[in-house]
Amino acid sequence: MSIIVQKYGGSSVATIERMENVARRIISAKEAGHKVVVVLSARGDTTDDLLKLANEANPNGSNRERDMLLSVGEQISVAMMAMILQRMGHGAKSLTARQAGIMSTSEYSNARITNIDTPRIIMELDAGNIVLIAGFQGETAHGDVATLGRGASDTTAVALAAVLNAKRCEIYTDVEGVYSADPRIVPNALKLPEISYFEMLEMAASGAKVLASRSVGLARKYGVQIVVLSSMAEAEGTVIKEEAKVEGIFVSGVVSNKNIARFSLSGVKDAPGVWFKMFSVMNKKDIAIDFVYQRKLADGTKDISFTVETERLQDTKSVLEENVHVLNFLGYKVNENVAKLSVVSSGMATNPGIPAMMCEALFDAGINIDSLSTSETRISAIIDKKDIDKGTQVVHDKFFGVMP
Amino acid sequence: MSIIVQKYGGSSVATIERMENVARRIISAKEAGHKVVVVLSARGDTTDDLLKLANEANPNGSNRERDMLLSVGEQISVAMMAMILQRMGHGAKSLTARQAGIMSTSEYSNARITNIDTPRIIMELDAGNIVLIAGFQGETAHGDVATLGRGASDTTAVALAAVLNAKRCEIYTDVEGVYSADPRIVPNALKLPEISYFEMLEMAASGAKVLASRSVGLARKYGVQIVVLSSMAEAEGTVIKEEAKVEGIFVSGVVSNKNIARFSLSGVKDAPGVWFKMFSVMNKKDIAIDFVYQRKLADGTKDISFTVETERLQDTKSVLEENVHVLNFLGYKVNENVAKLSVVSSGMATNPGIPAMMCEALFDAGINIDSLSTSETRISAIIDKKDIDKGTQVVHDKFFGVMP
Numbered sequence: 001m002s003i004i005v006q007k008y009g010g011s012s013v014a015t016i017e018r019m020e021n022v023a024r025r026i027i028s029a030k031e032a033g034h035k036v037v038v039v040l041s042a043r044g045d046t047t048d049d050l051l052k053l054a055n056e057a058n059p060n061g062s063n064r065e066r067d068m069l070l071s072v073g074e075q076i077s078v079a080m081m082a083m084i085l086q087r088m089g090h091g092a093k094s095l096t097a098r099q100a101g102i103m104s105t106s107e108y109s110n111a112r113i114t115n116i117d118t119p120r121i122i123m124e125l126d127a128g129n130i131v132l133i134a135g136f137q138g139e140t141a142h143g144d145v146a147t148l149g150r151g152a153s154d155t156t157a158v159a160l161a162a163v164l165n166a167k168r169c170e171i172y173t174d175v176e177g178v179y180s181a182d183p184r185i186v187p188n189a190l191k192l193p194e195i196s197y198f199e200m201l202e203m204a205a206s207g208a209k210v211l212a213s214r215s216v217g218l219a220r221k222y223g224v225q226i227v228v229l230s231s232m233a234e235a236e237g238t239v240i241k242e243e244a245k246v247e248g249i250f251v252s253g254v255v256s257n258k259n260i261a262r263f264s265l266s267g268v269k270d271a272p273g274v275w276f277k278m279f280s281v282m283n284k285k286d287i288a289i290d291f292v293y294q295r296k297l298a299d300g301t302k303d304i305s306f307t308v309e310t311e312r313l314q315d316t317k318s319v320l321e322e323n324v325h326v327l328n329f330l331g332y333k334v335n336e337n338v339a340k341l342s343v344v345s346s347g348m349a350t351n352p353g354i355p356a357m358m359c360e361a362l363f364d365a366g367i368n369i370d371s372l373s374t375s376e377t378r379i380s381a382i383i384d385k386k387d388i389d390k391g392t393q394v395v396h397d398k399f400f401g402v403m404p
Numbered sequence: 405m406s407i408i409v410q411k412y413g414g415s416s417v418a419t420i421e422r423m424e425n426v427a428r429r430i431i432s433a434k435e436a437g438h439k440v441v442v443v444l445s446a447r448g449d450t451t452d453d454l455l456k457l458a459n460e461a462n463p464n465g466s467n468r469e470r471d472m473l474l475s476v477g478e479q480i481s482v483a484m485m486a487m488i489l490q491r492m493g494h495g496a497k498s499l500t501a502r503q504a505g506i507m508s509t510s511e512y513s514n515a516r517i518t519n520i521d522t523p524r525i526i527m528e529l530d531a532g533n534i535v536l537i538a539g540f541q542g543e544t545a546h547g548d549v550a551t552l553g554r555g556a557s558d559t560t561a562v563a564l565a566a567v568l569n570a571k572r573c574e575i576y577t578d579v580e581g582v583y584s585a586d587p588r589i590v591p592n593a594l595k596l597p598e599i600s601y602f603e604m605l606e607m608a609a610s611g612a613k614v615l616a617s618r619s620v621g622l623a624r625k626y627g628v629q630i631v632v633l634s635s636m637a638e639a640e641g642t643v644i645k646e647e648a649k650v651e652g653i654f655v656s657g658v659v660s661n662k663n664i665a666r667f668s669l670s671g672v673k674d675a676p677g678v679w680f681k682m683f684s685v686m687n688k689k690d691i692a693i694d695f696v697y698q699r700k701l702a703d704g705t706k707d708i709s710f711t712v713e714t715e716r717l718q719d720t721k722s723v724l725e726e727n728v729h730v731l732n733f734l735g736y737k738v739n740e741n742v743a744k745l746s747v748v749s750s751g752m753a754t755n756p757g758i759p760a761m762m763c764e765a766l767f768d769a770g771i772n773i774d775s776l777s778t779s780e781t782r783i784s785a786i787i788d789k790k791d792i793d794k795g796t797q798v799v800h801d802k803f804f805g806v807m808p
Contacts (some may be wrong), residue, residue: 016460053484056420062485068498069483072476079473083465094472099547120547143503143524174527304515 002167003125004029007157009137011174012231013077014044014250016084022231025172026130030090035125037164039135039157040081040191042073049057063108064254067137067147071097074134074153081132091129097137097145102156104138104146110286111138111146113155116163133160138372151212158215160186169224171182172231177238178203178210181396185389188324192252194239199252199346206342207257216240251345251399256392258339258385259310260293263320267330268302273326278306281323287312291340291371291382301330307382310336338370339388341395342380347369355379361398367391407529407569408433411443411539411561415578416635417481418448426635427488430534434494439529441568443539443561444485452746467512471541471551475501478538485536487709495533499524501541501549506560508542508550514690515550517559520567534798537564555616562619566626573628574634575615581642582607585658586801589793594804596656598643603656603750606782610746611661617743620644654751655803656759660796662742662789663714664695666695667724672706678731682710685727691716694774695744695786705734711786712798714740742774743792745799746784752792755758759783771795 006026013019029036042050050070054061075082078094085092093252097104103115126130135153140146149154154171161169178200181189182225195203195219204213211229219226219240268274275292282289289306296302308316313334343358345351355372360381362369367390370382410430417423419605433440443697446454454474458465489496501508505521528535539557543590546552558575565573575775585593599607601624609619614632623630623644633641672678679696686693693710700706712720717738724736747762749755762783766773771794774786787795 019461050480053480054487055421056462058487058491059483061490065483065486065496065498068500069480072479075476076454076457076473079469080461082469082472083462086465086469087462092469092767096472145500172565240574285640 005166006160006170010041040077041153046073071137078132080371094132098139106140112150154212154215161224176230176235202344206255250347254396262335264305265329269328339385365394408438409565410574414445444481445557450477482536498536502543510544558616558619563679565628578633580639606748655749658800666739668709669733672697738743743789769798
């Protein structure tokens with residue numbers, strides 16, 4: 001009897017009716033002959049409500065206490081779902097991360113899973129129970145609760161699928177799968193039947209929200225087959241696996257990301273190691289920087305610039321201000337009117353025409369490219385934020401054609 | 405450096421402002437040179453909100469899942485309080501029952517504390533932290549969460565005071581101490597400066613809500629000095645200890661309880677052991693019966709009656725219906741228009757006049773006594789529910805005098 005791991009996000013369990021729908025899906029998987037392990041996120045606005053309480057108590061409270069407070073959201077979801085499944089006539093047990101044996105580092109609010117001790121899960125499955133596991137959390141070596149950071153319920157699900165040797169890991173979300181572009185921006189976007197881990201990683205890194213990149217990396221490492229599908233509709237989803245073969249499509253997707261900001265530092269002293277220092281101080285705060293540029297001026301100083309995710313804007317400012325003497329610069333400016341447009345393709349190396357096609361599409365639409373960055377599987381452009389939706393549409397149509 | 409255990413109820417932590425008041429009291433105790441351990445209940449309506457969610461999910465869900473859901477209320481309280489104390493400049497750590505080492509039986513919804521492993525608490529106290537512990541819960545031997553039943557945060561606090569050898573256990577509530585009668589019914593009721601464990605137990609058993617009787621029993625067993633006082637006012641409270649000496653007062657209190665119901669069974673076969681069987685079947689469901697009476701009829705059958713707490717009414721009906729052939733009766737009736745009036749005094753044995761004074765007061769007020777029951781420290785009367793407030797007042801005035 002094979003094990004299936006399913007993960008449902010917060011919107012899928014926001015109301016009792018939606019929870020009942022989810023319960024029916026879980027029961028279908030069980031009745032199809034599987035042992036079912038389900039990872040749940042906090043319901044609807046629960047995490048926001050808890051964050052509000054945390055901020056009322058203390059906006060600068062310790063991350064340990066914040067995690068203690070936030071982790072109750074998932075506990076509520078799993079206990080309620082267990083009771084709903086019991087009402088529908090099925091044995092069910094909810095487990096906190098600790099009870100499920102999910103151990104983590106103690107970097108509160110951004111912990112990583114270190115190990116999963118599965119005996120309790122196996123025992124409950126062998127007893128015929130559906131097992132509901134609180135996502136987003138782990139237990140530290142000191143017995144404290146730590147949350148795993150953004151998108152972490154996906155990671156919990158993939159990690160469980162790996163250690164349980166699950167047949168597959170089903171990630172249920174509010175879209176029907178992975179698309180060639182965000183369907184809210186590009187209405188004729190195609191749902192991809194398959195995509196490789198590598199392309200999915202690039203799409204996630206480019207800003208696609210459908211799956212947390214950490215979970216994709218983990219799936220790739222342990223060969224876990226992920227299926228992304230909708231919790232609301234019956235459509236087939238997208239399979240994410242090592243080798244995805246999709247005939248006739250050489251580009252996987254076009255991804256836009258409006259949540260970036262560009263920092264420009266002026267009067268930087270021209271000495272060796274400025275980027276090494278920059279990456280070091282940013283890395284300490286887990287801030288990823290991208291689109292790194294520098295320009296040497298006549299006076300011997302340099303202007304340098306880079307992009308960060310908008311949600312790390314304040315942290316980035318703090319790091320710069322704390323390290324002004326380490327980095328040796330005079331001042332900085334922030335530009336939030338930028339956005340990133342990326343084309344992901346595992347065929348980038350063998351299709352040198354891809355960057356050219358992208359630039360052509362943007363040029364035809366009168367959209368100016370500020371800067372470009374390329375990798376083996378991705379080309380990204382920084383453009384004005386006001387142009388990003390139009391840009392996404394025209395680049396998508398260049399590769400996928402205009403649908404009726 | 406001595407340890408103080410404080411316990412605050414749900415209404416004391418219902419809003420941020422009240423939590424801040426509580427935080428200031430906690431800090432005072434710390435600044436007075438004590439190590440402080442604080443037990444909190446769930447905030448305001450949180451437990452009711454969680455119960456609503458539980459009932460939406462499944463009114464008949466397993467107690468294990470119900471406990472899993474309900475236990476988050478206290479976790480929210482302690483994490484928020486830790487953050488508030490941090491904001492006020494004090495080191496603070498919140499601990500779930502599990503992290504605090506509070507082990508319990510696995511009778512979900514009504515578990516009992518079996519043991520407390522204190523190293524984590526001691527470690528946090530030694531590090532200079534105020535320790536906030538989630539009340540109302542324990543961890544079973546299987547690592548599950550179990551709640552401790554009604555009034556259980558009081559029990560958590562007293563148990564902690566016992567194992568930590570605390571100087572005293574302060575129970576903060578919305579009244580200023582233990583009174584000679586409920587001040588909402590008897591406006592001239594006196595606040596008692598001291599009361600013995602034994603009298604407090606009798607008052608709690610008679611329906612006084614100020615302290616859970618389980619916690620008083622535990623305090624008596626381990627010699628923990630309890631102080632009951634208000635979280636809102638600065639008044640001195642009531643000390644509960646082994647020997648309470650209060651000059652001039654030989655009655656501790658008058659307690660009324662409207663939440664009782666009388667069951668009358670008819671056509672009971674007159675065979676030995678009927679009460680033995682009755683207590684056995686009731687005890688299995690943890691239902692306490694009181695005011696037990698029987699009357700033998702001419703036809704050889706018996707009528708029997710007893711009282712139960714109203715909250716166990718439905719359970720009692722179920723037990724009777726399931727055991728109709730064990731108990732051998734023809735039918736039963738329930739009367740909810742009854743109430744219990746009790747006088748508690750450790751001097752009952754040496755003051756035989758107490759029952760007479762109580763009966764005289766009720767007779768003078770024209771209140772009929774349905775039945776009486778006496779013990780070493782208590783005399784209770786069943787009267788009509790409509791007469792209970794007036795009865796409490798006149799009996800109180802008989803012993804304590806009419807205040808201006």
